[in-house]
Amino acid sequence: MAKGNTPKAIRGTQDIFGPDAEAFAFVVETFERVRKLYRFRRVEMPVFEKTEVFSRAIGETTDVVSKEMYSFEDRGGESLTLRPEFTAGIARAYISNGWQQHAPLKVATHGALFRYERPQKGRYRQFHQIDAEIIGAAEPQADVELLAMADQMIRELGIEGVTLHLNTLGDGDSREAWRAALVDYFGAVKGELSEDSQERLEKNPLRILDSKDPRDRKFVADAPKIDAFLSDGAKAFFDAVTSGLDAAGVKWTRAESLVRGLDYYRHTAFEFIPDEGSAAANALGSQSTILGGGRYDGLMESLGGAPTPAVGWAAGIERLAMLVGEVSQRQPEVAIIPLGEAAEHRATELAAEFRNAQLVVDLGFRGNMKKRMQRANADGARFAIILGDDELAKGRAAVKELSSGEQVEWQLDGVTQRLLSVLTGEASFRG
Numbered sequence: 438m439a440k441g442n443t444p445k446a447i448r449g450t451q452d453i454f455g456p457d458a459e460a461f462a463f464v465v466e467t468f469e470r471v472r473k474l475y476r477f478r479r480v481e482m483p484v485f486e487k488t489e490v491f492s493r494a495i496g497e498t499t500d501v502v503s504k505e506m507y508s509f510e511d512r513g514g515e516s517l518t519l520r521p522e523f524t525a526g527i528a529r530a531y532i533s534n535g536w537q538q539h540a541p542l543k544v545a546t547h548g549a550l551f552r553y554e555r556p557q558k559g560r561y562r563q564f565h566q567i568d569a570e571i572i573g574a575a576e577p578q579a580d581v582e583l584l585a586m587a588d589q590m591i592r593e594l595g596i597e598g599v600t601l602h603l604n605t606l607g608d609g610d611s612r613e614a615w616r617a618a619l620v621d622y623f624g625a626v627k628g629e630l631s632e633d634s635q636e637r638l639e640k641n642p643l644r645i646l647d648s649k650d651p652r653d654r655k656f657v658a659d660a661p662k663i664d665a666f667l668s669d670g671a672k673a674f675f676d677a678v679t680s681g682l683d684a685a686g687v688k689w690t691r692a693e694s695l696v697r698g699l700d701y702y703r704h705t706a707f708e709f710i711p712d713e714g715s716a717a718a719n720a721l722g723s724q725s726t727i728l729g730g731g732r733y734d735g736l737m738e739s740l741g742g743a744p745t746p747a748v749g750w751a752a753g754i755e756r757l758a759m760l761v762g763e764v765s766q767r768q769p770e771v772a773i774i775p776l777g778e779a780a781e782h783r784a785t786e787l788a789a790e791f792r793n794a795q796l797v798v799d800l801g802f803r804g805n806m807k808k809r810m811q812r813a814n815a816d817g818a819r820f821a822i823i824l825g826d827d828e829l830a831k832g833r834a835a836v837k838e839l840s841s842g843e844q845v846e847w848q849l850d851g852v853t854q855r856l857l858s859v860l861t862g863e864a865s866f867r868g
Contacts, residue, residue, distance in 0.1 A: 449554075449562025451755075459766060460758035461565075464594065465547055468567045471590045475582065477545040477569055482526045484549065488516040493739050494525035505552040519551035523568040524733065524749055525740075531572055532742035540573025540745075547754065558722050561755065570749035577674050580705045580732060580748050581681030587728055587750055588687045591709060596760045598715030599727065601682070602692035604663070604706045605675040606643075609735070611667050612703065616642055618661040626656055643696040662693050671704065678705055697731045705748065706731035717760050727760065728752035770860060772799040772813030774806060776825035783849075784824055790853045796860075814839055820856065838866055 446452060453461055472479075488508050507519040520526055523546060536542055547567040556562060569586060571579045584601065591599055606612050619642040627635055631650040638645070646657055667675070682689050689707075697706045708729040711717035718725060730750025737745035771791060775784035788800045799816050801809045806823070813821045823835040834852055837844040845867055847855055858864035 447562070449556040451561060451563075456763050456765075457758065459764040460761050461754055463761055463764040464754050464757045465567070467593050468545070468547060468590055471586060471593060472545040472569060474589075475543070475586045477543040477586075480527065480530070480544045480546050482520070482523060482530065482546055482548070485517045485519050486526050486529065488518040490529050490740065491518055491521060491525050494528060494736055495522070505554050507551045507553055521550055521552045523548075523550070523566065523751060524570065524736070527568075527570055527572075527749075528736050528740055528742070528747070531745070532737065532740055537573065537743075537745075541579065542572045543570070544572070545569045560753075565754040566751045567754060567757075568749065568751040570747060572747040573745055574748070575734075575746035577677035577705075578681060579746075580678045581685060581687075583730075583748055583750060584678075584682060584689075584707065585685040585687055587709065587752075588685075591728070594757060594761050596717060596727070596757070598712045598717050599709050600712055601687060601689040602695055602708045602710050603679070603682075603689045604692050604695040605667065605671065605678075605704055606696065606702055606706050606731070607663055607667050607671040608674075608703060611663065611671045614666040615661065615663050618666065619643065619645070622660055623656065630656070646694045646696050657694055660694070664693070674704055697729070702731045703734040704732040707750070709752075711760075720759050721756065727756050767797050768817035768819075769797040769799040769813075770819050771796060771856060772801070772809070772816070772818040772821045774801065774809045774813070774821055774823045776806060776823070779826065779829055780824040783829060784822075787822070787824075787852065791856070794853055794857060796856070810837075819860070822852070836866075843867070 469479075488506070491506060506521050508516055509518075511517050527544060527546075530536065531542065545568065547565065549563055549565050551563055553562060554560070569583060571583055588601065607615060620638060623630060623634070623638055623642060623645055627638060629652060630638070630645070631648065631652045634645045634648055634650065634653045645653055646660060648654065648657070664672075679689070692708075695706055695708060696702075708726045710725050711721060711727065717727070721727070728750055729752075730748070732746070732748040734744070734746045736747060737743065773784045773788055773791075775781040784800060788798045791798045799813060799818055801812060804812070810821060818839055821837045821839055823837065825835075828834050828846075828849070831846075832849050833846045834849050835844055836847050836852075836856075843866075855864065859866050
């Protein structure tokens, strides 16, 4: 690279800073808080896996495997892939690490994922997701708990105007019967379908149902519905999920054409989607789904494991962060303004005391007293503590209440406890 040419960020990646970074952190912090309420264990997963983990689990016919994975050959000649999603890697870990002993296992994670696709609003080539899975639970109550957790997280993020869209894909037999009917139905109009849907017709006809191409949409409304093919067991399972959601107070709507884009899904499929015309819908545009997932009882077998029921969901952190509004940093309770070298040393000691007491401190590095006071006011600090040679000699500190402008002196020893007492209302600022 020529001298003086600064490298640019790779297309589809982003440097997150300022209010965007605060919103991003707020999403992660809320997710972490809510997952603890539901007792989901935290897991950390490798950023790359053997390519076969994803090709076998996700399915060769999906866009993720066929078009979007970042795969490379390492020095040993083995094909590796940057993770495009979490579920397949978690399933591999469940099998290879003997996590079966913990079943039913509730796990959650978050981090960066990678897909080579066209960058657009809320969608990147390196993106971030939060993810929650329940593995080893065949009961519909697991689906209910997972969806209740997602619903609570969205509410605690303050995101309004979002509805759970819910469908069933049936058990294995139901899904195969539905698949055959879809092949017959769409096969009769194959020449009028989009090129992508013509390709999917034999490989994965369910994907035609969520096509956005107008050539496909005109046929989707009259396509065979899963309900006509549900076994008694599959219908009872879906009824248990919907009644459980009602009991949990989770609002939902039936979406008969909703399918998940990966091959391993069975039974429950769902997406949380902003309501038409809502602020969330306007913010996201065409990229409307903010959280999605379903039951994937067929996944473990594709990776060589024993048949294992499981259900999970994932949500894009960037997309959620676009909806939470501006999240400001916690305002400082106190700004410390030292005047002189000796005061700076004592101010550092004092800042450590305050922070150990969980107080937010603004300790400026430069500027005269006037500029530091202006900054303290701008940052929203409640109090300013001014330390100079005179104050140190007397063993006292000048304390200014910034809202009123009133200034008093406190004993320097014990100033932390005095400040805490004032903040909690146990003591008077002036007393």
